[in-house]
Amino acid sequence: xxxxxxxxxxxxxxxxxxxxxxxxxxxxxxxxxxxxxxxxxxxxxxxxxxxxxxxxxxxxxxxxxxxxxxxxxxxxxxxxxxxxxxxxxxxxxxxxxxxxxxxxxxxxxxxxxxxxxxxxxxxxxxxxxxxxxxxxxxxxxxxxxxxxxxxxxxxxxxxxxxxxxxxxxxxxxxxxxxxxxxxxxxxxxxxxxxxxxxxxxxxxxxxxxxxxxxxxxxxxxxxxxxxxxxxxxxxxxxxxxxxxxxxxxxxxxxxxxxxxxxxxxxxxxxxxxxxxxxxxxxxxxxxxxxxxxxxxxxxxxxxxxxxxxxxxxxxxxxxxxxxxxxxxxxxxxxxxxxxxxxxxxxxxxxxxxxxxxxxxxxxxxxxxxxxxxxxxxxxxxxxxxxxxxxxxxxxxx
Amino acid sequence: xxxxxxxxxxxxxxxxxxxxxxxxxxxxxxxxxxxxxxxxxxxxxxxxxxxxxxxxxxxxxxxxxxxxxxxxxxxxxxxxxx
Ligand SMILES: Cc1cc2nc3c(=O)[nH]c(=O)nc-3n(C[C@H](O)[C@H](O)[C@H](O)COP(=O)(O)OP(=O)(O)OC[C@H]3O[C@@H](n4cnc5c(N)ncnc54)[C@H](O)[C@@H]3O)c2cc1C
Numbered sequence: 001x002x003x004x005x006x007x008x009x010x011x012x013x014x015x016x017x018x019x020x021x022x023x024x025x026x027x028x029x030x031x032x033x034x035x036x037x038x039x040x041x042x043x044x045x046x047x048x049x050x051x052x053x054x055x056x057x058x059x060x061x062x063x064x065x066x067x068x069x070x071x072x073x074x075x076x077x078x079x080x081x082x083x084x085x086x087x088x089x090x091x092x093x094x095x096x097x098x099x100x101x102x103x104x105x106x107x108x109x110x111x112x113x114x115x116x117x118x119x120x121x122x123x124x125x126x127x128x129x130x131x132x133x134x135x136x137x138x139x140x141x142x143x144x145x146x147x148x149x150x151x152x153x154x155x156x157x158x159x160x161x162x163x164x165x166x167x168x169x170x171x172x173x174x175x176x177x178x179x180x181x182x183x184x185x186x187x188x189x190x191x192x193x194x195x196x197x198x199x200x201x202x203x204x205x206x207x208x209x210x211x212x213x214x215x216x217x218x219x220x221x222x223x224x225x226x227x228x229x230x231x232x233x234x235x236x237x238x239x240x241x242x243x244x245x246x247x248x249x250x251x252x253x254x255x256x257x258x259x260x261x262x263x264x265x266x267x268x269x270x271x272x273x274x275x276x277x278x279x280x281x282x283x284x285x286x287x288x289x290x291x292x293x294x295x296x297x298x299x300x301x302x303x304x305x306x307x308x309x310x311x312x313x314x315x316x317x318x319x320x321x322x323x324x325x326x327x328x329x330x331x332x333x334x335x336x337x338x339x340x341x342x343x344x345x346x347x348x349x350x351x352x353x354x355x356x357x358x359x360x361x362x363x364x365x366x367x368x369x370x371x372x373x374x375x376x377x378x379x380x381x382x383x384x385x386x387x388x389x390x391x392x393x394x395x396x397x
Numbered sequence: 398x399x400x401x402x403x404x405x406x407x408x409x410x411x412x413x414x415x416x417x418x419x420x421x422x423x424x425x426x427x428x429x430x431x432x433x434x435x436x437x438x439x440x441x442x443x444x445x446x447x448x449x450x451x452x453x454x455x456x457x458x459x460x461x462x463x464x465x466x467x468x469x470x471x472x473x474x475x476x477x478x479x
Pocket of ligand 1: 140141174216372377381385
């Protein structure tokens with residue numbers, strides 16, 4: 001397999017089969033009930049989805065190129081590239097089946113990859129096997145009522161006490177807050193924002209579920225209220241002061257690329273529904289697909305999805321090969337794909353007319369789900385300023 | 398070591414808008430390191446030198462100057478080859 005051959009590969013892969021057979025049939029129920037049912041979680045666990053993205057990070061051959069993403073035309077796709085593309089395919093397939101379920105796996109991988117990167121040997125041995133098996137689900141808690149885009153300003157306080165820390169504060173808008181067993185949580189120490197491993201059953205932790213979200217209603221959102229939650233020393237992740245700049249950023253970098261792939265999948269699902277509708281819906285004596293203004297929407301959607309897919313693949317390859325611009329590529333992929341999915345689901349809904357607004361098609365759900373994507377893992381505006389700064393740093397003054 | 402020093406210097410100069418950084422200059426004191434730069438520096442040393450920065454290395458002193466980063470790299474490389 002070459003990387004380029006896989007760009008146009010439409011063959012169903014194992015993740016697409018899993019997602020279509022075991023997740024998609026529950027998507028409307030998940031949206032209605034705002035919960036992912038246990039049988040979906042079990043199917044994902046059995047298929048190894050909770051382990052995806054964790055594997056074989058070490059011993060990579062190193063590329064010294066500054067990397068533009070252009071050097072992927074190799075006939076021998078290294079293992080780590082294949083693994084990164086396979087991980088992308090998982091998030092794409094889940095995005096198409098249920099954006100909510102994609103989000104559950106996304107935050108699991110965000111928290112888990114931060115732990116895999118910055119955990120001590122003992123922490124990794126203690127937690128990673130249970131996370132990758134799916135016995136335990138992970139999430140990441142950065143946001144607070146007064147702290148959104150600027151996570152370095154977290155107000156949740158960690159107070160050093162005998163043998164550990166006492167944490168007090170409130171985390172807001174936490175995906176899987178009402179589902180995960182372990183949170184990678186950012187709190188502030190005198191040295192600065194610091195990451196902690198917070199088990200769900202820690203005394204003093206109250207979970208306050210959030211109902212009635214606009215979209216991605218199966219994220220099982222909650223606020224986490226911490227009242228003098230005691231954590232032993234070995235629950236500090238990384239080093240004091242490195243929680244926002246390093247630990248959270250590692251999670252966010254994973255999340256951006258996962259989410260970008262998820263957006264591609266969601267957009268593809270909406271586009272395919274719209275294509276079928278355009279071919280079969282008859283008005284003015286012919287299929288609406290024959291109207292040029294409908295074709296314009298279809299052309300825009302198809303091109304948009306393809307462009308986002310290429311950006312995702314390039315970003316995944318850059319990450320797998322540890323190219324210097326991997327973070328910028330992941331940021332650009334998320335920035336582009338999250339807006340793309342908004343355009344595509346809106347056009348797809350439009351092609352359905354009233355049926356796109358009503359209860360009989362998934363189009364309204366797709367559109368509501370797509371609205372989440374420009375807010376999480378860095379808002380569009382925050383990513384714009386990051387991309388600009390990263391791009392400026394590449395050009396000599 | 399001198400090869401890594403010049404690679405790190407070139408990376409910092411590029412990151413800091415062409416500013417010439419002296420090998421022992423404290424980049425944080427000079428106000429250069431912003432939040433995004435910290436992980437960019439980690440990504441740079443990992444990608445360029447083929448090392449893995451981990452929790453034990455998360456000490457601001459390891460990243461303070463070109464020379465400090467070069468020592469970190471040398472230390473990690475000697476562990477890899479040992
Ligand atoms: C469905 C959902 C799931 C979420 N899941 C999680 C989770 O699992 N864990 C977690 O920690 N958080 C989570 N969040 C929170 C999310 O990360 C934040 O909403 C996001 O970071 C933005 O913060 P905010 O909402 O406080 O907006 P603010 O930061 O208050 O921003 C408000 C507006 O100002 C703009 N703005 C802010 N700063 C700048 C700037 N520097 N330049 C230009 N414009 C700017 C923003 O773009 C935005 O338009 C979730 C949110 C949602 C909606």
